[in-house]
Amino acid sequence: MKPLDTKKGYQDYVDKKSPNSPILKNCFNAFWVGGLICSIGQVILFICKQRGLDTQTSGTIVSIILIGISAFLTGLNIFNRIGKLAGAGSLIPITGFANSIVAPAMEYKSEGYVMGVGGKMFTVAGPVLVFGISASIIVGLVYLIFNSQSITLV
Amino acid sequence: MEFLQSFDWMQLLKCFVVGGLICVIGQILIDKTKLTPARILVLFVTTGAILGGLGIYQYLVDFAGAGATVPLTGFGNNLAKGAIEGVKESGIVGAFTGGVKASAGGIAAAVFFGYIASLISKPKMKKQ
DSSP states (O other): OOOSSSSSHHHHHHHHHSOOOOOHHHHHHHHHHHHHHHHHHHHHHHHHTTTTTOOHHHHHHHHHHHHHHHHHHHHHOOHHHHHHHHHHHHHHHHHHHHHHHHHHHTTTGGGGGIIHHHHHHHHHHHHHHHHHHHHHHHHHHHHHHHHTTTOOOO | HHHHHHHHHHHHHHHHHHHHHHHHHHHHHHHSSSOOOOHHHHHHHHHHHHHHHOOOHHHHHHHTTTTHSSBBBHHHHHHHHHHHHHHHTTTTTHHHHHHHHHHHHHHHHHHHHHHHHHHHHHOOOOOO
């Protein structure tokens, strides 16, 4: 082996030796797991529609069921195994939101049930809600400004 | 059997492909950038809210159904759509109430099930 005297040489050596991030494999796993989770949602949506529920209610039921399942799977330490395989495939669907609530809450259980579990639930979900709700309010206000003639101000 | 016959398989395929592709975008962001998962979740919700506000996301929802609503972009879209509905119904107050109202079920379920699941969770085993 040649001595690695220059910085460039060292960098090349590191690049050669360090394992390539298997991005194609990751994307493939993310694709099929993410697709599968959405498909479960689609099946629930279809059952709801067949029972005569409207789109809004059906969508809410899908969210509640998927959130409930993934919250309990996280609590039972099953979700992190799926997450290790799927990466973004389980993170990006609404299941990732439920996981992001339960995972930190479990870690801080020893700090008590109010500030430990109740407080740390929102370490990741808090920012999501802050930016999501703020964005929705801005969207509403912008819509109000651009359509102020067509609606009545209360 | 009747259920399987009446089932819309084409819709399920569209849902699978679109939902999968949205997750692939997230995976590329994880692998190619230094963004933490928390930032990616925030990014997806905000993007969904903006696309929903512009009315673009609705086309994707019409095309892919749950493939577009289950990912977090759909959550953002739901918030934005609710805010617009709220403005139509009750003016400026609706901008504040509409978004949360439309996604109240999901948020409440996440808080409730999240707390219960944390309570019953087993402590994490250390790897050998």
